Amino acid sequence: MKNVMLYAYSQYNLGDDLFIKILCERYPNTIFHLLAPHNYSQTFSSQKNLKIIRRDSVLFRGTNLMTTKLDQRKLFYTYLSRNCDAIVYVGGSLFIQGDSWKKELKNVQEMHINSKPFFLLGANFGPFSEQAFLKAYHHLFQQFTDICFRDQYSYTLFKDLPNVRVATDMAFQLETIRAETDPSSVIISVIKPSIRKALRDYDAIYYKKIREIALYFIEQGYTVTLMSFCSYEKDNEAIEAITQSISVGARSHIHTFYYKHNLDEALERIASAAFIVATRFHSMILGWIFRKPVFPIVYSSKMTNIMKDINFQGNYASFYTLNTLKAETVFQSIHGNMVDITNQIIESEKQFLKLDIYLKTKT
Template sequence: MKRVMIYAYTQFNLGDDLFIKVLCERYPNTNFVLYAPSRYKITFKEINNITFYPSDSIINRGVNYLFRKLGLNEVIRRILVRRCNAVVQIGGSLFIQGENWKGILEHTEAMKPKDKPFYLLGTNFGPYSNSDFYESYKEIFRNYTDICFRDQYSYNLFKDLNNTRLADDVIFQLKTQQIRKQENNIIISVIKPSIREHLSQYDEIYYNKIKDIAIYFIEKGYYVTLMSFCELEGDKEAVENIVDLIPSEFSVRVKKHYYTTNIEDTLNLIAQSSFIVATRFHSMILGWVFNKPVFPIIYSEKMTNVMKDVGFKGLFTDFKNINSVKPEQVFECIQMNLLDVSKQVKRAEGHFEKLDKYLYEIE
């Protein structure tokens, strides 16, 4: 059995955790190594081919602190990589230009071992505003074994490199079970806008609009589940703020769901729902995967780019226009916003084309 190191965003974000789930379930005869908080053993308790190294153990925290002081970050992870045959970095918005982008660039450059294959899967690129940012990453990408982007825009930026490819989002490859019972319940995935600089002024507007949409659906006989995908990024706080705005006579029909380590419970809620109001990118994707009508609320161009790629023609909004959206328009999307993604499900398998070849050749 070969060993493959996983680089991923391990902060209990549902979308990123699903990337790991899909990857490991595809290759049951490969041993994956994950350096992550110890609670990830609960998240992936049903997956037998992951070896966990807890990043939050007392020893590891002490060693990392010491090496940070010495300027040698990520030493434990690099030691683990040496014992692996290859590295897979899997994630979505990994390359966003921020204030400290040069420091992050150095970290990214150091991630690739010199003597092992390195696969970058499922990602998009940007947004960015500096050509140096783009050119710097392009130089790093030249040395990767394989890169598969999830949207046409990102692929077009690097298509002149001979190691880049394009496939639909990895989560279209999620294995789904047939859910017989559909509840009279809608899912509203929410975010805290102000943790993103370009949405810093939108908390009150957004929370009130979600409150209005929830009340309208309740008046139409539905239950509403406000769903947090990532507590660290403020989703749970957003849920609580919205619930506080809902009058008591409606609150009995409002449920709260916080994703932490409970992947299957969260997926089942989505699968059994009637409709998705999707602010989180992967709530949109999961809605389509489970054949639900989806009303997207766009907080990032990555959503717009994918909607264009899949040919989504339904009603949606972005934050600039959210105040003008009427709840009755959102309600009408139950009948209008279905999307057949059978082609995307098939094309998403393309992410693993090169990794398939590598693992099956050496196993």
Template sequence: MRWVIKRSNRMKKVMLYAYTNLNLGDDLFIKILCNRYPNTKFFLYAPKKYKKFEKEIKNLKVFSSDSFFSRIINLILRKLKFFYFIRKQIAKRTDISVYIGGSLYMQHDNWESSYIDKKHMQFNDSPFLVLGANFGPFNQKQFYERYNKLFKNYYDICFRDSYSYNLFKHYNHVRFSDDIIFQLGIKKRNIKKKNNIIISVIKPSQKCIPCVDDGYYEKIKEISNYFIKNNYTVTLMSFCESEGDEEAVESVIKRIPKIYRYKVERHLYQANIEETLNVIASSSGVVATRFHSMILGWIYDKPVYPIVYSDKMLNVMEDIAFRGFYGDLRNKIHRIHPNEVFESLNTNSMDVSKQVHNSSKHFKKLDELLLTKPIN
């Protein structure tokens, strides 16, 4: 495909596509990307709650996707068979499009509508880049074939794991590097360590893992009790309210005996990025069900006990040669023993300096488009 790459001295404009549901990991993707290119303007079509990020990220412009005006216009135009009209009008004002995120290509029941949405993100001959994603899990050949055809027309794709890369390595513009969030490891946080354990929790049924919610909450309760009995405080952390994390926090707390609850805190992510990162950085260790709680724990030199809910976690653990203890909540939750989780404080540390360095390679092609002098 012949790409039209606009060269000029004016400020470049990038159409930014991302998962905009106040999920800590995905919000960090947006922050890292925009901060890397301070002389570039990023346009994001997202719910109005994302307007608050404009105060912290000065080169980000958010166009409200759920305003009354937007909803009425889109409703009328959909009836006239004009789809994604407002989003396309915003994108026409930009030079480049970037789709950044992690689990962007998972097969769900409604995957075909999701595919159409992604297909409409690219609509002209300006470069379209995908950064930070993994592909799958999927169970239909048709799912793979549709995206294989779509990816052929992209300018650059950089996956975050070797499994995804190997599915599409027949394309010269497909690469892979370590997760983009490792970029946060470049800047150390000098924060006093507390005798506190972070436990990131999820609602398993929200992740298409049925019939294990109660067993999972009970296991997290057991782990929390064990740490409390060994003179630790516990922080139950939610990364994304809309995906059920806060509900999971409350479900665990109500199971913890009242005599221990004074040693249990809640930390609920609500666009408070720096506060959340500081809580993790000041901890003594992380019990990680959320994918990026695992990554953030390693970045801040914490021993991490992963509780796997998806192969995407296993794929990354394998890529970085993690050899510590871990659990799997997919029909194996009973195999997780609190004493083993506790012992992981002494065995599960990781040196991720290599991953911190390598993660910048996600931006190799985008650097060439946006920077006169690439960042090392």
């Protein structure tokens, strides 16, 4: 049985937690060691091959602080993975250029241990604004064993590297669940725009439009669930702001759902809905997986890149066109906006092509 050090965005984000679930279920004979808060053991209590390295323990925090101050984080990561045969870094938007991008680059450099195979799966690259950012990662990526991006745009940036591949989002490998569709149920996944630099001025218009959409569906006899995918990124604050702007009478037709430890319940909610209004990237993907009509509200190029790759032909809105978005347009999409993801299910399995070879021949 092999041991794999697993790095992921462990902040109780539903989309990233899906990646962890899919990895653990695909390789039941591999032990994954995940650096995460101790409560992740509750989130993944059914995954017996997942061991949590508690990053919120006093010992971990002290050691982390000391090695950071001494500029010895490489030694720290080496120690963490000392009993592991390989390292997997999985996630979606792992490489966005921000003000502290050099610090984040260094962190990824330190995760990489020369003596161990290193697999980077599921990510997209960007947005970025400087060639220095691209060049720095181009140099780093040459050292990895295998890199599989989830969109053609990211792949094109690094296609000259022989270890770089592309396959669509890993979430398409999720095993679908059986759930009876409630024909009167609509899910709206929401975000707090202003935590993103490019959307810092969009809270008011976005909340106003979500409110309008929710009320329109209620008027048509639907029940609306506002869904938070990640409280750490303040989805919950967005829900509170939206619900507070709705009258008490209408509020009785609005439910809320906050993801943290309840991954299976979250998936069941989406699977049983009749329609998804998707701001979160993986609410869009999950809607397609569960064969639901989806109306995307695009906040990032990662959404448009996947929509382009999948040849999505339905209606959608972007944050830059919210002012002109009509709730009636969203409602009309309930009768269309479907996509056939047969090819995506097949293609997404290629995310694991090299890791399959390594683990299934080495286990």
